[in-house]
Amino acid sequence: MDDRVRRHAEILVEQCAEVEQGDMVRVVAPPVAEDLVVAVYEKLGEVGARPTLSWRGSRATRAYDRAMDAEGYERADHTLAMLEETDAYIGINGSRNLAERSDVPGENVTANRRANEELQEALRDIRWVGTQYPAPGNAQKAGMSTAAYEDFVYRAVDRDWDEQRAFQSQMVDILRDASEVRIVSGDHTDLRMSVDGMVAKNDADDNNMPGGEAFTAPVPDTVEGEVLFDQPRMWRGEEILDARLTFEGGEVVEYSARQNEDALEEILETDDGAKRLGELGVGMNRGIDRFTYNMLFDEKMGDTIHLAVGNAYPDTVGEDRERNESAIHVDFITDMSEDSYIEVDGEIVQRNGTFRFEDGFEAEA
Known part of the structure; x- marks a missing residue:
């Protein structure tokens, strides 16, 4: 063997x-x-x-x-x-x-x-x-x-999972103390959400193998703006391309896809919770360096973020916060390596895939 x-x-x-x-x-x-x-x-x-x-x-x-x-x-x-x-x-x-x-x-x-x-x-x-x-x-x-x-x-x-966990903990600490997160990428993604009172988690060698992300849950009714998921999403054998969601008051009010929009519709129409976000994740495993149509790996890729429509994991929801509930939890991915940034409480914490705690970080474009 x-x-x-x-x-x-x-x-x-x-x-x-x-x-x-x-x-x-x-x-x-x-x-x-x-x-x-x-x-x-x-x-x-x-x-x-x-x-x-x-x-x-x-x-x-x-x-x-x-x-x-x-x-x-x-x-x-x-x-x-x-x-x-x-x-x-x-x-x-x-x-x-x-x-x-x-x-x-x-x-x-x-x-x-x-x-x-x-x-x-x-x-x-x-x-x-x-x-x-x-x-x-x-x-x-x-x-x-x-x-x-x-x-x-x-x-x-x-991998050296102790080292990976320590690297990710720096982003977990940022999310743990955060009130608002803003995701901007290119001309088609500008999304804001509150994570105030939610719980940030560090996924290294715990429930997923491989691990490689820092993640939390948005406050369900606070998500506002538009996001373009520029990485494909497989759903029951169909490839959804360029899924685009528009949120108002935390709920998807418009959506489209360049390919298999009917599959995207099926996901969003599962139940009421499927039209809201249950997870915000930041991919941090640079040992995963290519897209492979496998969410276990793809969502962990360095220089990406992923958002899941549907169910929020209970351990990411604060005791006095509402939890989004749904029969599904479906992740979608956006590349953050170019013309992109993550902003937390008005401060840029990642630009073009480089975190503020790494060499080469530039706060200004």
């Missing part, structure tokens, strides 16, 4: 999920990721954990969702019961065909998400981590050979 796979498993078990002897661990993965599953199980055995494995197949999920009536979805109580008895959860992604579920009716996707919202909340009450196995389908979508994609994934995963 590739030593990089074993190293990946070690990071997941020991650093991210912090598995200890006797822990009940649930591992969920697609069959294409069997090598990583084997390595994870080997590491769990060394620790003395008690694992259970669930294979997740997109073909099977597609067959089920296409056969279901949208009105028939109910909460998977047996899965909820398992999560309530789980100490740590390791979720592994990987695909042979990223468009496998592209012909599932949108109303079924939404109904399934709504029915199982409580499962997502339960997952956040335990130690959990999600990661990516460098599968051929993901490599193909990224426009890379499988070998080159493996190199890309393992470079992003096997």
Whole structure:
């Protein structure tokens, strides 16, 4: 077995999920990721954990969702019961065909998400981590050979996470004390929002592997202005290009896309919360140096910001602040490397991808 796979498993078990002897661990993965599953199980055995494995197949999920009536979805109580008895959860992604579920009716996707919202909340009450196995389908979508994609994934995963966390903490400290954030990029993005009283988080080697962002939640009704997401967004096999949103009073009042606007509409029409922002994230992992159509990596890219429409993570919302709630949480990305800046309480904290705590920062254009 590739030593990089074993190293990946070690990071997941020991650093991210912090598995200890006797822990009940649930591992969920697609069959294409069997090598990583084997390595994870080997590491769990060394620790003395008690694992259970669930294979997740997109073909099977597609067959089920296409056969279901949208009105028939109910909460998977047996899965909820398992999560309530789980100490740590390791979720592994990987695909042979990223468009496998592209012909599932949108109303079924939404109904399934709504029915199982409580499962997502339960997952956040335990130690959990999600990661990516460098599968051929993901490599193909990224426009890379499988070998080159493996190199890309393992470079992003096997990093000095203590150093990365310390670097990101500088932006977390800025957001933690902030009242208002303004995002400006080119001629089409000028967006303001309050983050007063919200909680800023540092994502290094915690719930995502790879990590690489500082993030928080906007106060839902304070978002004003326009944003152009100049990086693509995949949604159920469809590529949304140049999504543009206009906010008034925190809500999307106008939207458009150069390609697959109907997919953007499907996202925004999920429920009332889908028209509001649930997350502001600043990508800070410069080990991720290219767009690969995989949000786990793309949202962490250095010199980017991402905004998620939909659900706000509970741990990013202050005790006396409103939390945006939705059945979805969908991230969109804007490149901040040129003709762009992030302003916090009237002060520029990043210009053209360079932070004020880095060499080469220029406060003035």
